[in-house]
Amino acid sequence: MDLNFRAQFVIARPTQRFLKVLATVPDVFIRGAEELKHTISTTCDTVRRCFRSRGLLVPPWRKNRFMQNKWLGPCRRTVRDTSMGFNGGVSCRVVGFDNVVSEAGSGSSSGVVVRTR
Template structure:
């Protein structure tokens, strides 16, 4: 439906006498005509797209159709246009397979091992820890750990997120059938850029909101979009084995300020007679 046809139906509600002042307004430039206000409102609300949704940290917007949610998520997760992201994803799954034995024993060491493997493959990867305080009276304090990869080009810098427990971040105790269907379409591991992360989190938080509302229960603060976005976009510290001693300031990437820290834990996999030994120091 075009903006023009919408405007026409609204102005047709007025008779010719009442409509004339709306169309032929010629008053002081410091004031806006009612016609201008109506047209501006319609244009603003008709041009809403995924980009605006991606930037909303606490949207109260609710999807009407679950099929629309599935379609939008599929559009994000099936996009193979980014060759670098595809190669990074391949290396991530290779690392997950190599260090699978660590996953249940120590998730933190497992995550560091994956990051170290990615660095060996030539990626600027590090474990990233975000943390934030409670604010606005609605967002509770929290922290989160994931892997990020910085890709530097000749003129631009891109940040990629590697979340090895992505689907698990959105699981709830008593999901509706619709929400379970949405969650099944989400990959367990997320590898993608800032826009893809923001959009997918926003869409999944909307789906969770509908789930809670259908159960007629309040939405927990830690399930709201603003809280969930903080997990990946709050101020962070990047931790890498290769850096020792005093923290080093990292240039701000995509509006997120990070510090690069070193840590002493080193995971070594050795095979002796078929056994796997894990050593930290």
């Protein structure tokens, strides 16, 4: 189910043929995956023809493969890592560089050195 489905296909400077195809696309899409695949394929083909007739390149986010992956791509969900000591509060995991602050011995005017590995 997708609300405002038709708005995903609206383009600037459409041709009359594209406007006719866009009128057939439902505003709220509540159908199966096969019907979604067919609708996306038909609409993206018309978008491609519209862009080509105007002498424009088709942007990647208007291509069939991108649109198919947008709605039919694999769902990637992440699981919260409970091994880091999550106890009902906010769990933060260190990602990236470790900041190590150490006291500088001799020769430093500020007395603190920050080292990243």
